[in-house]
Amino acid sequence: MIRSLSPRVEAVFWFLLTVTGYYLLASLSLYATRGADNIAAVWPASGYILALLLLMPARGRVPAFAGMAVASIAANMGATTPFWTSLSFTFANMVEAIIALWLIRRHEPGELSFMAPRAVIHFCVAAVAASLVGAGLATLLAGRGGDFFLSWATTVLLGMLIVTPPIVMLTRMMELKAFGKVPRAMLVEATAILTGAGAVTILVFSQSHFPATFLPSIAVVAAAYRLGPFGAAAGMLIVTIIASLLSGQGYGPMAAIDSDPKVKVLFLQFYLLSLLLAALPLAALLIGRQRLARRLEQSNRWLLQAEAAALVGHWRVNLVDWTIYWSDQTYRIHGLEPGTPVDVDYSVRQYLAEDRAAVQRVLEEAVRSGEPFEFHGRILRADGQVRHVKSHGSIERGRGGGATGIFGTVQDVTETVENARILEAARSAAERVANTDMLTGLPNRRHTLTFLEEAMAGARAHGAPLAVAIFDIDHFKRINDTHGHATGDQVIQRVAQRARSVLRDEDMIGRIGGEEFVCILQRASALSGEIVAERVRKAVENGVGQGDGLPPTTVSIGLAVYDGEQDIEELLHRADQALYAAKREGRNRMRRAA
Secondary structure, eight states, rough: OOOOOOHHHHHHHHHHHHHHHHHHHHHHHHHHHHHHGBBOOOOOOOOOOOHHHHHHHGGHHHHHHHHHHHHHHHHHTTTTOOOHHHHHHHHHHHHHHHHHHHHHHHOOOSSOOTHHHHHHHHHHHHHHHHHHHHHHHHHHHHHHOHHHHHHHHHHHHHHHHHHHHHHHHHHHHHHTTOOSSSOOOHHHHHHHHHHHHHHHHHHTTTOSSOTTTHHHHHHHHHHHHHHHHHHHHHHHHHHHHHHHHHHTOOOOOGOOOSHHHHEEEEEEHHHHHHHHHHHHHHHHHHHHHHHHHHHHHHHHHHHHHHHHOOOOOOOOETTTEEEEEHHHHHHHHHTTOOOOOOOHEEEEEHHHHHHHHHHHHHHHHHHHOOOEEEEEEEEEOSSSOEEEEEEEEEEHHHHHOOEEEEEEEEEOHHHHHHHHHHHHHHHHHOOOOHBBBBTTSSHHHHHHHHHHHHHHHHHHHOOOOOEEEEEEEEEEHHHHHHOHHHHHHHHHHHHHHHHHHTSOOTTTEESSSSSEEEEETTOOOOOHHHHHHHHHHHHHHHSSSSSSSSSOOOOOEEEEESSSSHHHHHHHHHHHHHHHHHHHTTOOOOEEOO
């Protein structure tokens, strides 16, 4: 509350604030409403000092307790209470204030908030404990009986419960300058409600013909409902002041009670305590409900924003009445305006015919097993677009264990599917480029040797025949030197085309060097291998340089039949040796390895 004063001035401030307020409240209570043994019906001074202790810094407590001691002794002696009795009462009041402060700070080390139900409970428990300890101490020191103990405990308890909350909340609101932020209409409404509560209380407690003590309760509940904890606390304070003053003067429903003054005071205390215990927790619960509603509203808003950003919606099928709910984003995914009437059959019919049956099977199996589910499919939107969607969900079960609903999410994954397709196409294209000889379009050396390894493994495992033919272009250096490298490249391309055209479907040809090629002849015996190799030789001899503008070209071929070799190098070496034999014997011929 005070931040800019020097320590000495601040101590004087807290002393004067305590002594002035405590003396006025104590004197007014002792004068206005007296019960047995000169104990007031409500002791607001206890609530006042507790409020100051909660608001002030720790260094202000010593001068505050000094001011309380002076004010308490003066007020009690002013009510004709003997000095030693006044001193005993003052000591008991100081002890209960210390206990209440200690218990509150133990559970609420920060600022005590009457907006939280938990904090309200801790405050009430501390007030009850402090009032009981103070009553016991005062009874012991004053040598009184059980009636005195009960009267003391109830007056102090009511003082703390009724006076402390409005002082603390009002001070906090002033520190935060909350009144300047409140709309004018709300201030007018608050003034009208609290004024109405005062008027109703005056009407009820100024006469005893019509005991309508429930009317102030309605006013306080209305204040709690519209204004929250501050409204409840302020309304209770107004009702307490008016009811205590008028009852002390012999007016109101309490005056009609045919009993001694102690019973009348106890009835008034019970009335105020009942009203307080109904209003203050109710206000805290209402504030908690409002905060929960605001958090729920915010969570729903964030959920809608997240769904829109992620293109994810949610849906729920009620299996009892067979209705379906769609979130706004689910409508957008299906190309519909949010709120358009839909049913379960429509949501299933939007899937393409080839996907619809699979979706129905997944949902039926999920209902049967109760297990979470997931499915992919394509839907035909209302605007004619086909979109890929993915759904996840789970089954809701009732108390009896039966399925009562299906909850799921739906996500538009069209872009993901398209990106995956593009990525796969790019990967396949890159793989083709990596495995293809760019000049001839045939498999390159790496791909050819890999294919040969797989073919040899299959032959070894299944006992199938396999043959390998290696051939190269005869006198290719002479072609390059005479006609140029461009013509040499054309010759290589033409040889590749002619050789590939006469191979069987199960055979493969690849380029493994400059003018060198390999034919992998699967399921080919020695005889069939020789036939295919000879066919390749003739195709080149008769098809290259015969009216195509290229020089006449021939090839020499070495053939090796798989004979249990352990690796492809050994098999290729045998075929290579046969190729050298063909070249030595004059070229343009085929030779098979022994």
